[in-house]
Amino acid sequence: GATPPQATARVEHDNHAYQLADARQQRFALDRGSNAVAVGSERSFNGRGMLLANPHFPWVGGMRFYQMHLTIPGKLDVMGAALPGLPMINIGFNQHLAWTHTVDSSKHFTLYRLQLDPKDPTRYLLDGQSLPMSKQTVTVQVKQADGQVVPVARDVYSSQFGPIVQWPGKLDWDNQFAYSLRDANLDNDRVLKQWYAMNQATSLKDLQDSVHKIQGIPWVNTLAVDDQGQTLYMNLSVVPNVSVDKLAKCSDPRAGLQMIVLDGANSACAWDIDPQAAQKGIYAASQLPQLLRKDFVQHSNDSAWLANPAQPLTGFSPLISQQGQPLGLRSRFALDRLGQLSKKGSLAVQDLQQMVMDDQVYLATLVVPDLLKFCAAGLSADAATLKPVCASLKAWDGRANLDSGLGLVHFQHIMQALQESPDIWSVAFDPNDAQHTPRGLAVKQPAVAQALREAMLASAESTGKMGLKAQTRWGDIQVVSSGGQQTPIHGGPGTLGIYNAIQSVPREDGKLEVVSGTSYLQVVTFDEKGPHAQGLLAFSLSSDPASKYSRDQTEAFSKKQWSVLPFTEQQIQADPQYQVQTVVETVDKAGKVAAQ
Template identity: 35%
Template sequence: MNYSFRGPFLRCVLATLATFTLAACGEDTVPEPPPIAAPGYEATIRRTRHGIPHITARDLGSAAFGQGYAFAQEHVCALADQVLKVRSERARFLGAGAGNANVASDFGYLALDVYGRAREALPRLPADVKSMIEGYVAGYNRYLEEVGPAGLPPGCVNAAWVRPISDVDLMAYHVSLALLMSSYQFVAAVTNAQPPTTTGGMRITVPSPEAFKELRDHDTGSNGWAIGAERSRGGRGMLVANPHFPWQGELRLWESHLTVPGVMNVYGASLLGVPGVLIGFNENVAWTHTVSAGQRMTLYRLKLVPGKPTHYLYDGQERQMTAREHTILVRLPEGSLTNVKRTLYSSHVGPMLAIPGATDWTSTVAFTYRDANLENSTLLAQFHAMNRARNLQEFKEAFATIQGIPWVNTLAADRDGNTWYADAAATPDLSSAAIDAWRTASSGADPQATLFLRNLNLVLLDGSTSVNEWVATPGGRSPGLIPFARVPQLARRDFVFNANDSYWLTNPAEPLPDLSPLHGPTRRSQQPRSRMNLVMLTEQTAEGASGADWKFTLDELQAAILSNRGLVAEMLRPGVVERCQATPTATYQGRSVDLTRACAILAAWNGRFDVDSVGAVLWREFIGTYLVNQLLNKGTLFDTAFDVNAPFTTPGTLTPAPAQGEDPMLVKLAQAVTLLASSNIALDAPLGTVQFTPRRGLRIPMHGGHNRDGVANVVNYGTIQSTLIDVPPPRARLLNGETGLTADGYVITSGSSFLMALEFTDTGVQARALMTYGQSSNPASPYYSDQTELFSGKQWRDIRFTEEQILGDPALVVQSVSAP
């Protein structure tokens, strides 16, 4: 039977056009999607409890057809909006947007030419991958045809911009996904890049330099554990997947199971609109990903020719930037359309960009960049090969031969108890001379390069010399990328892990050697969350994560990743309590603050960030009075410096109180007490009464912490997305930017997303999972918040993978879908 879930979506954000330049010429044309002539698809969709679709079909194209259809039932508006984005048609249908955001997006994606790149790449894809794109598109379009414009969810009901999509549309969207950790951040800055002689024209609102850091921040990362035979109670491979991603927009994950008998049987989660599985398992291999700490692009500062702001010097010679005029259609407030044109520029390495206050285009300098993923058209082929791998060796060969991983580390375990880690993300290959020059520049010799690395984790190079060009080494996916043979990787029989620090301590028993610094920094202090991961993986006590036998069970893996232990609290809380009890007063803002009750609360707290934890809120606000870098180095908080030989126990110990005068640490505690009092939050408030996610008018209590808390299970407020629908709810007045405390508490819209704990057994795969925000973005769907409530209570659900498990589900609903 056919069915669809309908309910109120958040409306698209529309705004008026500010200032623009009219043009008589036609807009950059992207062809209308052609009618789809499906070659004949048939699939069976069996939904088990919580809306998980198990799709079976006779061939890969039909399996993708069923997946595209099932996906559209839950997220049709989201993909329609993303296709509108990559077709550079947002302003045409939705108006210019606040701060000309839609105009900036349209011009930016035209400048990146994602649609043209997709059109060129599609015919070169392997036949099986191309068939999956075609099938997915046909399934999505079949759903649109069945429900009609009036049957769509309110977020896009009767919207003219929801149309059948083409293979090129979907491929262009995949190209854009590969740019998440690079050009995705700079679309508005590319549109904003104009020579200083340009007057008038369109005003573009560009995020501040600090805003670009949000995508690269560790709270938008993940934890990944692959456990081998030596640390597994059952003697086979085990896996923990814990990606931290937004709970809204195109970066949501969606769970499904695809079976083509004799060809593929894979289960897991994918980003919206991507056929197949990105994180998951088959009968022989399980894998997960974490965002890589490496670099996906390099920025270049160009020295301009005096009096010629679009000419720059390169190896002492004058070069002219390439200028291309683009034209788009923009809907005006009264509904009419007008042409808007803009000339955008590029150097020989890539687009120009201008971020106010950071990379301004002046009469003497301008900025450009090169993106390692702008030519990545093999993302889907990469994951398709992983989905079908029959063993770990085939899994690795997919990396060596395709090299399509865009911006993540990979951690894998197989049924024989082997584990493997690789940071195979696309990484620029620089010469030793270029690396040496950059290290000197970013260590203080060049203040701008130093700030870019320190504050934004971006590499800024001198663009006036060919020394800083990428090296075209044989074996790379594209010229200038580090080939797979030279990427960080490690195979072990005990464990490999990553929590968004670099590859160096994938396993502390075998630290990886220094490689290109563009893979990420080594031999430096690890973030608190990485240290907490390492503590749980290596502690050998009866009370430890893996118990007295030091071998994990599936239950122990689940308990560990959601234990909500705080590394910073475990290290420092006893010392803080001791000093607070000895001197239970401190002066803050000229007032004496009684710390007696605060001391008692922290003394009784167990150091965890569970829903019922009393003391977690107080501790977070106390630690939130320190800057992040004070959690990584010796100084005002830690007394022991980082030791490369003890990387997950240092820095450590509490900095002692001064011999005379007030204790600065107690002043910080007094500051936290004062803030909570002024916010009408009780010092003994359980975390779940303050930390919550809003769902259907309810406040669902949330456990979990922040990276700076040293909690593996990260939850926070995030706004990373380019979709204009399914947006995060607004927050009340922000009281503490370091902790996210608002007048309404801690609002959660991001963090742990698809949780999976898995073990291979002698009889198959046993796995459990949680999709923290549910399977559907439609608030009227029964799958919108059902798993959010499970997550609040740490109630994992069994993954149904075998026929017996699927057919045994009392909530099973079967649907056959087809296209002629």
């Protein structure tokens, strides 16, 4: 936990520290997220709802999705996936509707900068009154280097706003200031109740009403469709109630809007209380963005602003949703693809599946022509090094398929270097044309041309060190390992506008090991009999390498093969691998339950 400072400690709180924190949060949001598309009666092939769910989550550890089908006769029949430990379906479908979630851009906590009592750094001033921090000693068992497990104690200090936190060099506890974190979800004990209600909903109105009443969704948007052809977007998570006026009066402007720091010395800067909200200090659901339409809604971790550009969602506190900001490339891809598909007529199941599986690199459509112009303009003294890079870019298909060439690797290296600067674009961002801007590389500007040259040279060096050859394919590089076997994985960084966002990390042998990204996939449609679903769990159901279910769906994902998800009893019993296992529980005299 955070610890009190030494007697003479004092840290300068400068703009640069806040900017670093802001940039880090933005990069985190770009690297992880989800996609969702809900298509309604005006655009679907049969006039009923269609849903694509494409959450991006870790492939290992405690945040792996697991597939389930839960039934309670007469009360519950729902199929989909959930995170470990949750007994409800998080993303899935039932007889009448289907839904999914995307990580939202809303704020779910604020920091409070405490003005400390000059006499004691464990006391803080609120409206001029000195108040003591509380202290709680927490002891945990920790394994040491020699294998022994010993108790380790830490003191946790808190103000009335929440625990004291430290971020060395950014949020320091010195003799002048300390920082307290108030988390809106700390009082949200309604999560299970919320998803149970969603699992039982029989219409979009039921679903929306349950979220309005319970307000148990912690940090995600909800997109849903029903069998009547309606679509729903809701940015109805738990958000601190801090108005625009209060932000102007109480927030530290150096922190920006990515990390809200409020004045902890003024009680007027506390979160507002709305009696209509499910808990004190959060916005009521009626004050949050939501959209009910019959054409489509979509989301890829941007704000609520352009869930459907035909009906922008505007006028909210920045803690809820911001407008007029550049869209992420996955959102731009989705809007572009949906626009193209709408021109040809109605959307089919395959159209939604291909949005993920064709692995288009959307950023490439915006800048590769300029990269090739740069290559054609003359490479001067660096020609010998850069010609192979240019040749790879020219030959590349603009995708992240298994058979995509080395141009993808060069493109990733180059754009990761260039995207650090906002001044690379030939057409700057225009909030009135957010779907199509920024675009184009300003290669005629000397600074951009020099940065591009350096990025290309660095990529040539990097690929050489990785041992990559001109004939190397993406499937030779990006893999996932299980049980001593490797499976090639398509997709790539969402920061490049790849809808099938896959995050991988370098290995010692020069390959990239997948650690996160596309996880549970589902496309759900409806007819008069109920739902029809196809899906995949990209990393497979079992985490035990010895299990035959640890790689089966991963191999199917690698081959872009979707599976039919059997929902009705007739569909389930028709499965060739169908079998019944009966579990009988007995209770002994001591009250212990034993399964047989």
